[in-house]
Amino acid sequence: GRGICRILRQNGLSSAYSGRGPGASRPAAPPDAANVLGRGFDGHRPRTHVAADLTYVRAGSRWCYVCLLVDLYNREIVDCSCGRRKDASLVKAAFSNVEFPLTGIEVFHSDRGAEFCNAEIDAILTAFGIDRSVSRPGNPHDNAVVESTNHILKRELVAGRRFASEEELRAALFDWVNWYNNFRIHSTLGYMSPVEFREAGLILS
Template sequence: MLAAFATLDFPLTDVQVFHTDRGSEFDNTRIDELLDVFDIKRSLSRKGNPYDNAVVESTNRLLRKELVYRNHYTTIEQLRHDLNDYVCWSDNRRLHSTLGYRSPKEFTEQGLVL
């Protein structure tokens, strides 16, 4: 897992959150130390709830398909800009079948829950 961090082509100081499930490969003191040194927040799935990780994996898949694979980024700033635009669009305008073809913002404003 530490080798994956070494392949990044941007500084670790640019990473804010590292999400993992609770698998034993992530229960690692060296990873914890690396995250602490670079002040990276760890996001974990709730114990016994594999759905947490499924949501993150689904979101990551959509990001790659709809944003990353369609563009070529030469700087982290370009990626951040497009990512912010994508998240704003996805939260406010994109209709989700799981939410009854509402945007997440509309779903939340209507006080609905899954």
């Protein structure tokens, strides 16, 4: 993922998208944008089908937005980002440190929000040959895996806890993601952690 910033610079693209508040999302996908994934969450090879969603967490006196990228193969959070603005730069930041080649991703699924459906993210997907898939309007179940992961994050990281700053939240988030991937067992994965499941070479059916 190290070439993302260079590719975006070559295309003259910079972030120009801002959010309107917690939970609000401007629909930006064209009406004919397809739900390629079609709720086909299971049975994929590792690192070929990645889905994303945003959630929000209070940090200090303001909201922070968290973007999770989840590998549908094993529910592993392959990268994440957090920041004060709900925009394309937040999504780019999540993509920028993915530890495997983005050219291996076949499908990227998200909702229809402007932070995902814009020229900057289009440039990333085009550059790495990734097909876009979007949820249908008003159908959160079309992105159920990441919605579920966000609920886990809220329950296990955020509930009953106060973060003094964005920096404190970011540090806690990255610690939690490491624990989630390597140690947290998932009933969907036969009570293995995502990394254990991947290293065992198993496939969800």
